[in-house]
Amino acid sequence: MKKISKQNKCIDCNKIIRKRSERCRKCRFVFNSKNKKRYYCIDCKKEIDHYKSTRCFDCYVKARVPWNKGKKGSQVAWNKGKKCPQYQKEKHYNWKGGKTIQNGYIYVLAPGHPKAKTSHKNKRGYVAEHVLVMEKKLGRYLQGDECVHHIDNNPHNNKISNLLLFHNMREHMIACHPKEHIKYGRKKGQFKRSY
Secondary structure: OOOOOOOEEOOOOOOEEOOOOOOOHHHHHHHHHHHOOOEEOOOOOOEEOOOOOOOOHHHHHHHOOOOOOOOOOOOOOOOOOOOOHHHOHHHOOOOOOOEEEEOOEEEEEOOOOHHHHHOOOOOOOEEEHHHHHHHHHHOOOOOOOOEEEEOOOOOOOOOHHHEEEEOOHHHHHHHHOHHHHHHOOOOOOOOOOOO
16 A cells, blocks of 8 residues: 655645645745845945855955065065075085086186176176186286187187187187188188177
């Protein structure tokens, strides 16, 4: 035998329903939408949908304060503007003796050297090693036009026997690089320097 389920009637529309609720589906939706708890924006008093928020979207955008308000640029490093001698030069874990390689040439740290400040690449006091070797041999600093050439074209071989000194770049180009000298549309002896 089948169990006969108790038939209930909807309170609002008197429709027969089988579930254990007071209202049918349509009436329940209407009832809940009328009697639901309403939430309002604390600023403009407009009705809002979500129960967790206290402001509508427009008021939220106006009232929101960015996390970086009043700060310039991006986040600042902890050591910005501080001198940390415990991490400089010889004391740094990655110190390599003050030598670096740039454009194939070896550069040595020489902060008191006159070319250390005027060189276009080296703002931290580095000077090309072949220049230092030639100056040591001559016993004086190189003049502005003088140029040092590697005989075997190996910029890492900075022995004095491998270096040649030229009075200016024109002589260096004519003697050591004649093809490049003519290749760029310049005749011999008409090399123009661009300052």
